Amino acid sequence: MSQAGPGTETPAAPGSPHLSREEQVLSRIERARRRRPRVTEERITLAHGAGGKATHNLIEAVFLEALRNPLLEPLEDQARFEVGGARLAFTTDSFVVSPLFFPGGDIGDLAVNGTVNDLAVSGARPLYLSASFILEEGFPVADLTRIAASMAKAAEVAGVSVVTGDTKVVNRGKGDGCYITTAGVGVMEGDGSLGAGQARPGDTVIVSGPVGDHGVTIMLARGELGINADIASDTAPLGGLVRALLDAAPGTRCLRDATRGGVATVVNEVAAASEVAVVLDEGAVPVRPAVTGACEILGIDPLYVACEGRFVAIVPPGEAEAAIAALHGHPGGEGAAAIGRVAEDPPGLVLLKTAFGGTRIVDMLVGDPLPRIC
């Protein structure tokens, strides 16, 4: 993706007489960085599924390499194309959450909302979904019935129908109870120009609500931490909120739902694709006290924790106030906030003004954020 194309400025070769030793080392690193991504591991590890650098490397080195085409290449959350004059958006997502039922939702509404949201953030109106189930031998039918009912309810709220599907059963021990894959199509409304590469210096970064609720809820629901907190997943369809935003801020450059990898990963993707810097203000990022507390205990950063009903929007100068006002006036958008701005330099980098008053770089993670020993 970030290959140096013809005409791109390449750093001088190491050994150039006019470079200091430090500059030579830096230029060598920079050239290594620009090389085609490689998967150095011999086997898939959990890091490849965490949404960070390892996931990106895998997608680019294995999938994009084999399946490359103009629709796939932008690596957006959905593909957009025209069929018989109709402009469509198409996406798919798999759900392997554990536990299957958690405060605020379950794998069923997650599977509907996840795909609906990947369509909605392209500016599309989601229409139809498919749902495929991989069930483990011995899985209780009562649980499956409960999951299907919650899918039906989520579909109704989002205004979509599940119109096709598939069921497979694997031997006991070969699955985690129930995995669901959904795919969805929607019809594009608006000019379809939203994209991670559209951010410009001077734009405002907006998040549609408090971050990290889903990820922390799941961590606590696993019961391994022995922490109890009054907190629920934010799983919700974003279609209505996206419409409210686009009506108030028609010049919106980019929308992404902040799922795996959290807000930090999304803004890193925007910074890289648009070749701009993003400067976030830690004090402005909405985080619920229970999420702050749990993250503090675990030594992880809420900016990297998954949401399932929040988007990050990049809005042009002059439209930010209207955008925030519109979000505040819409159910589910009450906690929306401007959390940063787009700047010119240094391109590709996300910077953070910490609440303490310092600065730091917010990098993409390699894998999942891991609890710290100290």
Added chain:
Amino acid sequence: MRFVDEYRDADKARALAAQIAALCQPGRRYKFMEVCGGHTHTIYKHGLEDYLPETVTLVHGPGCPVCVIPMGRVDDAIAIATRPEVTMTSFGDMMRVPGSHGSFFDAKAAGADIRMVYSPLDALETARRNPDRQVVFMAIGFETTAPSTAMTLLRAEAEGIENFSVFCNHVTIIPAIKAILDSPDLRLDGFLGPGHVSTVIGCRPYRWIAAQHHKPLVVAGFEPLDILQAVYQLLAQLAEGRCEVENQYKRVVPWDGNATALKVVNQVMELRPHFEWRGLGFISHSALKLRERYASFDAEVRFPVPGVRVADPKACQCGEVLKGVLKPWECKVFGTACTPENPIGTCMVSSEGACAAYYNFGRFTRVRVREAVRA
């Protein structure tokens, strides 16, 4: 959040920063080492260096307990974990530390049963629930975590849980500081003492640093204001010509430490004659092993371990970087044999290590980042 926000107050930080700047003598440069990885994390997370004058540098020390575990020990742990009857349990941040053929994560992907736990008691619970499995706890950390390992082992003994054992990699902080201080080309002006370790060992064990090496040491807490205050205390000592051990973290650290914790550790563990540290080499009496009396809980006794020492490549100069003698880019293997994807030395293993940070962001000086944020 109460009891946390008070120690992250930007107004207080600005006031403290002004006092710090006033204590610095014109033309003099100061280099302080924060010994503990927890301090490094705080400094990085809050962007604390922005409050320090250009002339004050914080050097990240050897106190990241996962980063200092040498490759050979990781290989041994993986050899145990790969046995069909074994369930290995480990703290989260140990999972990514590389051995010579990959990390726990890689071994897990290849089929080993390795599970993340949050405390040794979780590991013991895993043993209780899986009586047909041999559950091994990958014990790592300084004096901070050693007592909880010892307590867990005593509980396992009391309950007669026989399918539980400990792969002991606990290390001790004083010999590591000594190894750094003994270096002839050391260029440090003082130390931020490790707060968590000191809750256990107290402040007395550091007195020789002040007495024999004439370096001040201030035991510091883990909030950003704690660290700024400790830097202030170090500068004040230097300005007044004092070299003492001071305790900034009095709200947690008793001067004499925690006698009960020390007693339990001493009951269960003893010093190894020597132990290898990634990047620093062998250091005498720098790690703990289980006493003979508890050998039945010792994974090194219960299972065959290869025990093959994997030498750090000769060119690895982590020790020099740790001591602040070399800049990361001056190391012979930096960015070639040693990268964040394939780290050799401790400074590259942790994302907060001096070399990893420089590899990822060296092209963006702090000044450039600061200007971009303030623009």
